[in-house]
Amino acid sequence: MRVSKEQAAKNRERILQAASRLMREHGIAGVGVDALAEAAGMTHGSLYSQFGSKERLVEEAVAYAISAKGGEVPEDFALDDYVSDYLSPGHRDEPASGCPFAALACEISRQSRGVRDRFTAGVRGTIALLSSRMPSTLKPRQREDKALAAAASMVGALVLARAVNDPKLSADILRATRNSLSG
Template identity: 75%
Template sequence: MRVSKEKAAENRDRILKTASRLMRERGISGVGVDALTEAAGMTHGSLYSQFGSKERLVEEAIADAIVAKGQELREGSTLGDYVSEYLSAAHRDQPGSGCPFAALCCEIPRQSRGLRERFTAGVRGMAGWLSDRMGSGIRQRQRDEEALATLASLVGALVLARAVNDPKLSDDILRSTRKKLER
């Protein structure tokens, strides 16, 4: 039975959203094709007909997550608002809907060149967004450097806060990094 173009696009989007959520929750290596097809309510055949391979699905799912998180950034958002939201307990506790950089950065060096290129483009885009919100009284190069340091602080703090098994320490990591970035 043939599937309409609209239904195929809908299926593709469902697979991408499911894959990006599961990969952010469990890691890339922690999600097999069986788990992906089951969670998306699809068959192996539909997954492979849409993407050809798990590697290609991973690339597209992570790229989709980066784009989706980027679209959530409002033009009117201030840097302070973003930092507060990013370094929150809610963001820490919901990796499946959170930042793909923090959820996946430790796995990316062992992934395909295509995925690393997409991830790198996403990091550059996020750094650019942050740079645009840095003080207008400083030179562009200085703003760009500050944006990279801010991005590294945000991602690093969230990764550490998720990694420790002490809830108070986790909260302290988020709070102290928030305070440092607010200065």
């Protein structure tokens, strides 16, 4: 049975949504094709006809997650508000809908060049976004350096806050990093 182009596009979107959510929640290695197909309400054949391989699906799901999360950032935002939202207990506790950088960074170095390229492009975009919110009194290189440091601090803090099994330490990591990046 042939599927219309419109339906194929809807199926692709559903697969990418499910894959990006599951990979952020369980990791790339922790999600098999069976789970991806089931979560998207599709068959193995549908996944492979859309993407050709799990590797290609991972590439596109990583790019999708980065783009979707970036689309949630308002056009005009205050950097302090962004940092506070990013380093919040709610964001820490919801990796499936949270930042793909914090959820996937530890696995990306072992992925294909295509996956790493997509991830790198996303990091560059985030640095540019944060840089655009740095004080205009800074020189362009200073703005970029501050954006790089802020992104690395936020992602690192979120990774650590999720990894430790001490709730107070987790909250302290978020709080201390928020405080070091504010103002």
